[in-house]
Amino acid sequence: xxxxxxxxxxxxxxxxxxxxxxxxxxxxxxxxxxxxxxxxxxxxxxxxxxxxxxxxxxxxxxxxxxxxxxxxxxxxxxxxxxxxxxxxxxxxxxxxxxxxxxxxxxxxxxxxxxxxxxxxxxxxxxxxxxxxxxxxxxxxxxxxxxxxxxxxxxxxxxxxxxxxxxxxxxxxxxxxxxxxxxxxxxxxxxxxxxxxxxxxxxxxxxxxxxxxxxxxxxxxxxxxxxxxxxxxxxxxxxxxxxxxxxxxxxxxxxxx
Numbered sequence: 001x002x003x004x005x006x007x008x009x010x011x012x013x014x015x016x017x018x019x020x021x022x023x024x025x026x027x028x029x030x031x032x033x034x035x036x037x038x039x040x041x042x043x044x045x046x047x048x049x050x051x052x053x054x055x056x057x058x059x060x061x062x063x064x065x066x067x068x069x070x071x072x073x074x075x076x077x078x079x080x081x082x083x084x085x086x087x088x089x090x091x092x093x094x095x096x097x098x099x100x101x102x103x104x105x106x107x108x109x110x111x112x113x114x115x116x117x118x119x120x121x122x123x124x125x126x127x128x129x130x131x132x133x134x135x136x137x138x139x140x141x142x143x144x145x146x147x148x149x150x151x152x153x154x155x156x157x158x159x160x161x162x163x164x165x166x167x168x169x170x171x172x173x174x175x176x177x178x179x180x181x182x183x184x185x186x187x188x189x190x191x192x193x194x195x196x197x198x199x200x201x202x203x204x205x206x207x208x209x210x211x212x213x214x215x216x217x218x219x220x221x222x223x224x225x226x227x228x229x230x231x232x233x234x235x236x237x238x239x240x241x242x243x244x245x246x247x248x249x250x251x252x253x254x255x256x
Contacts, residue, residue, distance in 0.1 A: 006051070007248050008054075010085075011054050011081070011084075011085045013049045013051050014049075014077060014081055017073040017074060019071070019074070025115055026048070028173065028211065028226075028239075029113065029172075029211055030246070031243045031245070032171075032197065032211050033056070033169075033211075035063070036110045039109075039110025039165075039167075041063065041109050041110055042056050042060070042063050042065045042066070042112070042113065043066050043068070043111070043112045044065060044068070044112075045114040045156065045159065046069060046098070046114055046115065047067035047068065047069045047075075047093060048078065049074070049077065049081060050078035050082050052115065053067040053091050054081065057090050057091055059245075064090050066091075066092050066094060067091065068095075068097070069093065069094070069095060070095075070096065070097045070098075072095055099159065101159075105163065108163060108165045108168070109164055110165055110167070110168045111169055112170045112171070113171045113172070114170075114171075115172075115173050116151060116153070116156055116174075117151055153181070153182050157182075157189045161191060164191075165216075167215075167216075167217060168215065169194075171213050172212050173209060173210070174209055174210050175210075176199075176208060179210040183214075192217070192218040192219075193212055193214050194213050194214065194215050194220075194221060195213035195221070195223075196210060196213075196221065196222070196223050197211045197212075197224045198210055198226070199227075200226070200227040200228070201228055203229070203230055208228075226238055226242075227239070
């Protein structure tokens with residue numbers, strides 16, 4: 001079982017009320033995302049525990065960060081994690097859907113970041129109720145965090161198109177199998193992929209996912225790859241270097 005507290009170098013995250021715990025995907029995205037140096041306002045879509053908005057605040061001292069989360073208990077815990085941090089004056093957690101936020105928000109963002117739901121909902125399951133009414137709350141919350149029923153990739157990209165500044169960047173992490181269809185949807189919204197890193201769990205083995213940057217302004221595509229582990233036991237120096245400012249202790253062995 002994952003610990004109910006994830007301790008980083010400069011902040012800690014309580015996660016007992018969040019269905020999705022802090023994992024490698026979120027830490028990788030938060031460390032990898034390019035933060036526009038000329039900007040000052042970021043948005044974290046589906047903040048979960050709040051880990052991504054906290055990582056952005058740590059990396060970019062002049063940024064204010066808005067974070068939206070539809071699941072009520074998770075939004076509450078993310079807000080508590082923010083209030084305990086040294087950046088509470090620069091981060092606001094909003095307990096609402098991104099669809100609601102984009103309708104009522106008059107801000108435009110220099111950076112949008114998201115570790116979004118990606119599992120397609122099973123047809124024979126009950127509909128998700130964002131208020132958790134009628135379903136076991138923990139099961140309902142996990143489905144909200146994991147399934148695309150309340151936030152499809154098309155809706156996510158429509159929100160990004162509305163809220164992203166012309167010069168801004170949207171950074172997202174996806175399973176490798178979903179990356180091509182996601183990029184095609186982005187192109188339909190006039191968003192261009194300008195940076196793509198293919199992530200491997202272990203060097204030369206199965207591709208685990210993609211981290212992608214899309215922008216409204218086109219520029220030459222930068223393609224790279226990143227392996228998290230040298231073998232089943234040891235982290236790569238590249239991953240250790242990328243995440244060094246966040247993990248409480250220097251990574252060496254998997255599970256250490």
